[in-house]
């Protein structure tokens with residue numbers, strides 16, 4: 001199971017919609033899991049503010065990918081911008097992956113926290129836009 005916020009390995013932090021009847025079958029289908037209390041808090045605050053409507057995550061994912069560009073560039077610059085990827089050692093490739101994945105996960109967690117901190121009216125506007133005109 002992966003964290004619903006940052007995709008790290010989930011570690012026993014869960015969330016389910018408290019408005020649903022407390023039958024196990026329903027909760028198993030609607031349960032979200034998280035890696036940490038940080039991700040759990042960000043998600044539950046966001047879900048409470050949006051009354052259970054999850055916002056399309058693709059915009060957050062795109063933003064998270066963009067935030068990887070700087071750390072990726074800094075790492076590649078630090079080991080030699082002119083070197084072809086084929087000349088990288090295994091350790092250098094693994095470090096490059098770690099730099100990118102960490103930046104991506106941090107951005108996803110930060111973005112969820114940021115969204116959760118915005119006011120409810122703004123989130124409801126987003127949901128209306130996402131659903132499109134009636």
Ligand SMILES: [Zn+2]
Pocket residue numbers: 003004005006007008034035036039109
């Ligand atoms: Zn997480």
